[in-house]
Amino acid sequence: MGHDLTFEFFDFTDGIDPSAAHVALPFDVVHVWRRPLLPDASVLEQEQKLLCDEERERALRYRVDSARNAFLLTRGALRLLLANYLGESPQQLRFRLTEYGKPLLDRVTDLHFNVSHTDGLVLLAFVRKHRVGVDVEKIRTQPDALKLARRFFSDKERRELENLPTDALPAGFFRCWSRKEAYIKASGKGLSLPLNEFDVSVKEHPGQILLATRPDPGEARRWFLRDVPVGSEYAAAIAIGDVAE
Numbered sequence: 307m308g309h310d311l312t313f314e315f316f317d318f319t320d321g322i323d324p325s326a327a328h329v330a331l332p333f334d335v336v337h338v339w340r341r342p343l344l345p346d347a348s349v350l351e352q353e354q355k356l357l358c359d360e361e362r363e364r365a366l367r368y369r370v371d372s373a374r375n376a377f378l379l380t381r382g383a384l385r386l387l388l389a390n391y392l393g394e395s396p397q398q399l400r401f402r403l404t405e406y407g408k409p410l411l412d413r414v415t416d417l418h419f420n421v422s423h424t425d426g427l428v429l430l431a432f433v434r435k436h437r438v439g440v441d442v443e444k445i446r447t448q449p450d451a452l453k454l455a456r457r458f459f460s461d462k463e464r465r466e467l468e469n470l471p472t473d474a475l476p477a478g479f480f481r482c483w484s485r486k487e488a489y490i491k492a493s494g495k496g497l498s499l500p501l502n503e504f505d506v507s508v509k510e511h512p513g514q515i516l517l518a519t520r521p522d523p524g525e526a527r528r529w530f531l532r533d534v535p536v537g538s539e540y541a542a543a544i545a546i547g548d549v550a551e
Contacts, residue, residue, distance in 0.1 A: 311336050311433075311546060315535060318383055329390040331417070331432060338440065338534055338544060339430040341383050343423065345375045353382025356396040372425075380428045384421055387430060391417055406496045420491055422542075429534060429542055437547030439492025442540055443480040451479040458501045459486070462517070466508040480541040482508045485515055485531055492529070492545035506531065515543070 311334055318341035331337055354362065361381055368374035385396035388411070392399075400412040411417070416434045423429070424444045431440040448454070452475075455464045463482055470478045485506040490499045504526070505517040515532065519525035534542035 310334060311436075311530070313338065313532065313544075315340065317341070329387070331391050331434060333434045336431065336433045336436075336438070336544070336546060339383065339387060339432075340534075340536060341379065341428045341430070343372075343376050343379050343426050343428055345371070350375060350378050353386075354378055356382050356385045358397075358400075376423050376428070380421055380423050380430075383428065383430055384419070387432065388417070388419065391432060404494055406494055406498055408491065408494050408496065422487075422491075424540065427536065427540060429536070431544055433546060437492045437494065439488045439490070439545045440534065440542070441484045441487035441491060442534070442536060442542035443484045443487075445477050445480045445539060445541055447476055448479055451475055455479065455482075460502045460505045462505045463508055470508070477510075477541065478508050481510065481533075481543075482506060484541040485533075485543040485545075488543040488545040489516065489529065489531060492547050516545075 313336045315338050318339050354365070357365070357378070365374050365377050368377060385399055388399055389396040392415070401409050402412040403409055409421075411419075417432065418434070418436060418438050419430065419432045420438045420440045421428065421430050422441045424442050426444065427442055429440050429442045431438050452464075452468060455467050459467070459482065467475065467478055467482065486501055486504070489504065489506070490496055490501070493499055503521075504519045507515050507517055516526050516529050528548045530546045531543060534544050536542045
C-alpha cells in the first residue's frame with residue numbers, strides 16, 4: 307500500500323507558501339510539513355488571531371512559555387495549512403475529538419491530518435482518504451530507557467534495544483518510540499492500543515518498520531510506516547493506513 311503513495315516533505319517557511327490561496331494535494335500524495343518552534347513575538351501574535359476562543363483559553367492555561375508557544379505555533383500552522391488545502395479561512399475551521407481523543411475536522415471531508423511536536427520542532431502530516439499518524443521525538447539521554455522498554459514495548463523490541471551499544475541506546479529508544487507512536491495515532495485508538503501488541507524495527511535503516519501485529523497478523527499488511535527526515539537530533543515516523551471510513 308505504501309508503494310502506491312508519494313511522500314513530499316516541506317519546511318513551513320520554505321517551499322510551498324503557507325499563505326497561498328490554495329495548496330493542491332493529490333489523492334496519491336502525502337505531505338509532511340516541518341516547522342521549527344521559534345518564539346517570534348510577532349508570529350505568535352499573528353497566529354493567535356487564527357485560533358478559536360477555546361484554543362486561546364487553552365493556551366493561557368500553559369504556565370510555561372515554551373509549552374504555550376509550541377501550542378500556538380502548532381495550532382496556527384495546522385489552521386493555515388488545512389485552510390489552504392480546503393480553500394477556506396483558517397478561522398472558520400472547527401474540530402472535534404474522537405472517543406479516543408484524536409482530533410478531526412468537524413465536517414465531511416476526505417482530508418486527514420495528524421500533528422506532533424517536541425522540543426523545538428513540529429510535524430504536520432496531510433493525506434486524502436487514508437488514516438495517518440505522525441510522531442517526532444527529541445533524542446536525549448533516557449536513564450530508564452530499558453526499564454520503560456521492558457514495561458511497555460514488545461519482547462522483540464526490548465531484546466533489540468538491550469543489544470545496542472550504550473551510546474546508540476538513546477537514538478534506538480526514541481526511534482522505536484516514534485514509530486510505535488505514529489502507528490497508534492494513525493489507528494485512532496491512541497494508548498488504548500497496548501504498545502506490546504505489535505512489533506516495529508529498532509534498526510536505523512530497516513527494510514520494513516512494522517514487523518508484526520497481534521492478535522491479527524494480517525493487520526500489518528494494511529499499514530505502511532516510514533521514517534521522516536528531521537536531522538540527527540530527532541527521531542520521527544509517519545504511519546499510513548488503509549482507506550479511512
